[in-house]
Amino acid sequence: MREIQIGGLVSFTTIDYPGKLAAVLFLVGCPLRCAYCSNPHLLCPGDGEYDPERVFEWLKSRVGKLEAVVFSGGEALMQGDATIEYMRRVRDLGFKIGLHTNGFYPDTLRRAADVVDWIGLDFKATREKYPDLTGQGVAYDNMIRSLDIWGNTGKDFEVRITCDPRFVAKADLMEIANILMARGVKNIAIQKYIPHFEDAERRTDAPAREQFFNDEILREKINSMFTTITWRE
Numbered sequence: 001m002r003e004i005q006i007g008g009l010v011s012f013t014t015i016d017y018p019g020k021l022a023a024v025l026f027l028v029g030c031p032l033r034c035a036y037c038s039n040p041h042l043l044c045p046g047d048g049e050y051d052p053e054r055v056f057e058w059l060k061s062r063v064g065k066l067e068a069v070v071f072s073g074g075e076a077l078m079q080g081d082a083t084i085e086y087m088r089r090v091r092d093l094g095f096k097i098g099l100h101t102n103g104f105y106p107d108t109l110r111r112a113a114d115v116v117d118w119i120g121l122d123f124k125a126t127r128e129k130y131p132d133l134t135g136q137g138v139a140y141d142n143m144i145r146s147l148d149i150w151g152n153t154g155k156d157f158e159v160r161i162t163c164d165p166r167f168v169a170k171a172d173l174m175e176i177a178n179i180l181m182a183r184g185v186k187n188i189a190i191q192k193y194i195p196h197f198e199d200a201e202r203r204t205d206a207p208a209r210e211q212f213f214n215d216e217i218l219r220e221k222i223n224s225m226f227t228t229i230t231w232r233e
């Protein structure tokens with residue numbers, strides 16, 4: 001089996017796994033090309049800069065100090081069984097396993113479900129706008145399959161919507177909220193779009209980025225639909 005490719009590491013975080021002190025591993029490779037990607041250096045599969053065995057030895061030294069390890073990317077499930085096997089080894093050390101995923105690999109998620117404890121799943125836009133945002137025609141349908149597969153595990157998760165005004169309008173946000181409520185999702189996070197690499201032709205401005213957060217009526221409506229809703233401004 002191919003060795004896992006790790007392109008980055010955060011040694012300590014309190015915000016990437018709910019309620020737990022965690023480390024984050026950024027895996028190399030992603031099938032999407034989102035217009036707002038903040039990790040373009042991780043998108044192409046290739047050799048990771050971090051030796052997986054050295055990272056594993058370091059994780060051993062974190063036992064008792066950290067509670068969870070989050071697999072992020074890129075898209076961690078793009079590396080398939082290599083990722084799942086590494087997750088299993090990390091879990092055997094006693095860590096909870098978190099996964100940040102774009103949902104592109106529902107069948108791999110199903111195989112990983114016994115070793116992953118919690119996921120944060122991106123719901124990026126309406127079905128109509130997904131291809132323009134992600135550069136991938138099947139990304140929406142795959143994400144919905146992942147949502148349903150994970151929902152059926154009964155394990156905890158959060159669905160994240162990043163409100164990039166180039167691809168998400170207020171009406172879209174309501175449409176997404178209705179879809180999630182209808183599927184029984186309890187926890188969602190609505191995230192402000194923060195430009196990392198401003199595109200001169202499709203520039204956004206602060207009022208456009210803040211419109212979702214300043215609209216009290218919209219906020220109250222969405223707040224009433226879910227058990228936990230986090231507005232990440």
Ligand code: SF4
Pocket residue numbers: 030031032033034036037038039040043073074075102
């Ligand atoms: S899914 Fe994430 S890592 Fe992949 S292109 Fe989109 S923003 Fe970047």
